[in-house]
Amino acid sequence: MNRTTKDTTLGIMECPTVSETNSRLSHKQGRIIKERVIETLLFLAALSSVATTFAIVFILVYESIPFFQHTTVLNFLTDTEWTPLFDEARYGIMPLVAGTLVTTGVALTVAIPMGTIIAIYLSEFAPHRVRETVKPFLELLGAVPTVVFGYFALVVVTPLLQKIYPDLPGFNMLSAGLVMGIMIIPYVSSVSEDAMRAVPMHLREGSYAMGATRFQTAVRVVVPSAFSGIAAAFILGISRAVGETMIVAVAAGMQPNLTWKATESAATISAFIVQVALGDLPHGSIGYQSIFAAGLTLMLMTLVFNIIGFWLKKRFREEY
Amino acid sequence: MSASVQATLKAEAKDLNFYYGDFKALKGISIPVHDKKITALIGPSGCGKSTFLRCFNRMHDLYPGNRYEGEITLNPDNVNILSPKVDPIEVRMRISMVFQKPNPFPKSIFENVAYGLRVRGINKRSVLEEKVEVALQNAALWNEVKDRLHDLAFNLSGGQQQRLCIARALAIDPEIMLFDEPTSALDPIATASIEELMDELKDRFTILIVTHNMQQAARVSDFTAFMYLGEVVEYNDTKKIFTNPDKQQTEDYITGRFG
Amino acid sequence: MQQSVAEIRRLIARHKFWDYAFAIVGMICLMVGILVLLSLFADLARTGAPRLTPAFFTSFPSRMAEEAGILSAWVGSVLVMVVTACAAVPLGVAAAIYLEEYAPKNWMTAIIEINVTNLAGVPSIVYGLLALGLFVYILGFGQSILSAGLTLALLILPVVIVATRESLRAVPGSIREAAYALGATRWQMVSDHVLPYSSAGIMTGIIMGLSRAIGETAPIITIGALTFIAFLPNSPISPEFPFVNAKWLMDPFTVMPIQMFNWTSRPEEEFQLNAAAAGVVLLAMTLAMNAVAIYLRYRIRKKIKW
The missing domain is CATH 1.20.5 (Single alpha-helices involved in coiled-coils or other helix-helix interfaces)
Incomplete structure (x- = not known):
């Protein structure tokens, strides 16, 4: 700020003499160094995100290595029981993966249809004012802490479901999945709505000009045009559901249980990590090692979904 | 406003006013649209020619706050297509439109042309195939695309895309075709091919075209309306407008003194 | 036909x-x-x-549901947020400035950009595992406020970066050219013009990020936050010179969402009431932060028309 002011006054007052010009240029050296230092610092800050990724991968792999001295990767993937903390330990990740997939499945059955319908409705049907009111509201819902949703699932939704299915256990994947689905709706609808709004108006006009109704335009032109964005929204929803922890930890139960029935109680990968972390966790114990192995599995699962999403995005990139 | 060319009336705007919110964009427009003829709308940008064109298929209904006053009657049934009682979709099924910028859908060439038919609930493969071929032939695109009907429409060149959009509009056999500066986004060669195409179409279709290009209006149209500041200054035979206009303003515009 | x-x-x-x-x-x-x-x-x-009585906010957790309160939890949340903000804001804003104003178009930049997007999709519990291995054991910060704050800072880094980049991008190029034309260096251009003009947007992103952090439970549980804490951390402000101290950074702690989780997982009915009350406070905190952020954003959209 100071320097610029001085420069301008110099320029306005009178033509600078040779010595003045030289002294002004002597700033140049310092200026260049300062710029260099700042740029380097900014670059390091940007690099910190890459470092975070490397650190995540490194820690997960490094801390899992001792775990795989207790068991083989094959056994880890094929054994049907997960009891690493018992005396007769079994190290099969399948029950936890099953629990994760079932809760995710239930959540997506709720969130994908409802989120997509809400997105289409808001983008193509709702009057401007409704959209402007509802969008921030949906964003607010996306910000509710997940532990609050966990409370809902356990204290409100499960008792309600038990009125319909009296046999439902107090901890069950159904109620956790349903609440998780409701939690994910704002993510799915908000991202897909953005994708649909980004479809240029002239495509819609082209469709309306052919005599199409709103519904025909939405389903036949807008949704296919925004497909990659909608797919990204679904992937985001899936990632959220797979990694979601507190709802399942509170409401789905903590017992590893190899089942595909949503009405049963079962632990997910993330719930297992929470359960172990809640207890005493000495560095280097088998409990400590097992949560990193579980975390690595979770990370790989989200990675697979993200790769699918990336591929979908590339394959169906919008070209308007 | 006497027309020396003999023609039957396909549609007629009668004292049409149009408002974008509080802004009156069209003021008391009355012109005829003759059957199987090309009528051109010319005028400087912002004169309301596109706004007027978009009244014909109720495009303005898509946006809130727009309002029509007056009538556009469509023959043979002499219905006022601007009446709130008439569904805009019904109007659009009878009157199709080609836009300024080619706007093919992100679908195959075939599906683009078939879109209007599908929207009408026609899904029979054999019918679609036949109609798509006819439309593409009418749009002089068939020979270029017949071997790749299932390619994505975006892979076509700009001129081809615009002819595809014309084929899409033709496929539904419209009573009137609206062209909104259809060549303004195209290069001269593509423009020439579109103009040639319009010349072929004019014996079979009623065409209303907005153009910023006076030579184009003079070349392709039978009748011309010169618009300025939301009003029709002069409407007449194209030949008359371009050789001996009645109004000084028209002459000034045509000779390039403003606009 | x-x-x-x-x-x-x-x-x-x-x-x-x-x-x-x-x-x-x-x-x-x-x-x-x-x-x-x-x-x-x-x-x-x-x-x-x-x-929800005043006593609820000024009492420590207790075995008696009626006497239990959230004092240590909300104090812990506030302190953790201070650490998170101090770490995430400079880092995130600097990274965004680099990516938006400095970064050359090369593979390095591409990697950083893809990486930021992917980080946003990493489950929060995985950040907890990272923190457990890195902050708690390798760096030896222990199960402290510092570890928790840094963990949440990493977690919200992508949010801050993305929001900051968006608001930087909204400043039109002509402003940058005007600054350069007056002889400003790149950093002068950024610090004198681009940053001030986009500060409200950056603020929005920061608030959104912090509101996400304040509700996060899983990563904090993973690093081993205690669920029952009946004391406060050392005060950050001391009566003697230099009036601040850093001892609190290494203290054990609990936070609001963990307190709520703890009460929710108790079988006794009375503790569910406490859980609900804690939930109300937590919700009010996050929703208020978000409402401020959303309001700010809508105001910017209305006010600034470049």
Whole structure:
């Protein structure tokens, strides 16, 4: 700020003499160094995100290595029981993966249809004012802490479901999945709505000009045009559901249980990590090692979904 | 406003006013649209020619706050297509439109042309195939695309895309075709091919075209309306407008003194 | 084949049915989504209300549900947020400035950009594992406020970066050219012009990020936050010179969402009331932060028209 002011006054007052010009240029050296230092610092800050990724991968792999001295990767993937903390330990990740997939499945059955319908409705049907009111509201819902949703699932939704299915256990994947689905709706609808709004108006006009109704335009032109964005929204929803922890930890139960029935109680990968972390966790114990192995599995699962999403995005990139 | 060319009336705007919110964009427009003829709308940008064109298929209904006053009657049934009682979709099924910028859908060439038919609930493969071929032939695109009907429409060149959009509009056999500066986004060669195409179409279709290009209006149209500041200054035979206009303003515009 | 007008009308009537049907289904979905949540919140508020007394905010957790409070939890949350903000804001804003204003178009930049996007999709519990291995053991910060704050800082880094980049991008190029034309260096251009003009947008992103952090439970549990803490960390402000101290950074702690989780997982009915009350406070905190952020953003959109 100071320097610029001085420069301008110099320029306005009178033509600078040779010595003045030289002294002004002597700033140049310092200026260049300062710029260099700042740029380097900014670059390091940007690099910190890459470092975070490397650190995540490194820690997960490094801390899992001792775990795989207790068991083989094959056994880890094929054994049907997960009891690493018992005396007769079994190290099969399948029950936890099953629990994760079932809760995710239930959540997506709720969130994908409802989120997509809400997105289409808001983008193509709702009057401007409704959209402007509802969008921030949906964003607010996306910000509710997940532990609050966990409370809902356990204290409100499960008792309600038990009125319909009296046999439902107090901890069950159904109620956790349903609440998780409701939690994910704002993510799915908000991202897909953005994708649909980004479809240029002239495509819609082209469709309306052919005599199409709103519904025909939405389903036949807008949704296919925004497909990659909608797919990204679904992937985001899936990632959220797979990694979601507190709802399942509170409401789905903590017992590893190899089942595909949503009405049963079962632990997910993330719930297992929470359960172990809640207890005493000495560095280097088998409990400590097992949560990193579980975390690595979770990370790989989200990675697979993200790769699918990336591929979908590339394959169906919008070209308007 | 006497027309020396003999023609039957396909549609007629009668004292049409149009408002974008509080802004009156069209003021008391009355012109005829003759059957199987090309009528051109010319005028400087912002004169309301596109706004007027978009009244014909109720495009303005898509946006809130727009309002029509007056009538556009469509023959043979002499219905006022601007009446709130008439569904805009019904109007659009009878009157199709080609836009300024080619706007093919992100679908195959075939599906683009078939879109209007599908929207009408026609899904029979054999019918679609036949109609798509006819439309593409009418749009002089068939020979270029017949071997790749299932390619994505975006892979076509700009001129081809615009002819595809014309084929899409033709496929539904419209009573009137609206062209909104259809060549303004195209290069001269593509423009020439579109103009040639319009010349072929004019014996079979009623065409209303907005153009910023006076030579184009003079070349392709039978009748011309010169618009300025939301009003029709002069409407007449194209030949008359371009050789001996009645109004000084028209002459000034045509000779390039403003606009 | 020009269809007759009557035919067309029948067709439209049939097609329009789907328009109406979908509009109704859409509205129902929206209502279901919103009403279910609203009724859940109402239920939470109703259940928790009797516990929301001043004493609830000034008491430590206790074995007696009626006497238990959230003092250590909200103090812990505030302190953790201070650490998170101090770490995430400079780092995130600097990274965004680099990516938006400095970064050359090369593979390095591409990697950083893809990386930021992917980080946003990493489950929060994985950040907890990272922190457990890195901060708690390798760096030896232990199960402290510092570890928790840094963990959440990494977690919200992508949010801050993305939001900051968006608001930087909204400053038009002509402003940058104007600054350069007056002889400003790149950093002068950024610090004198681009940053001030986009500060409100950056603020929005920071608040959004912090509101996400304040509700996060899983990563904090993973690093081993205690669920029952009946004391406060050392005070950050001391009566003697230099009036601040850093001892609190290494203290054990608990935070609001963990306190709520703890009460929720108790079998006794009375503790569910405490959980609901804590939920109300937590919700009020996050929703208030978000409302401020959303309000700020809408105001910017209205006010600034480049």
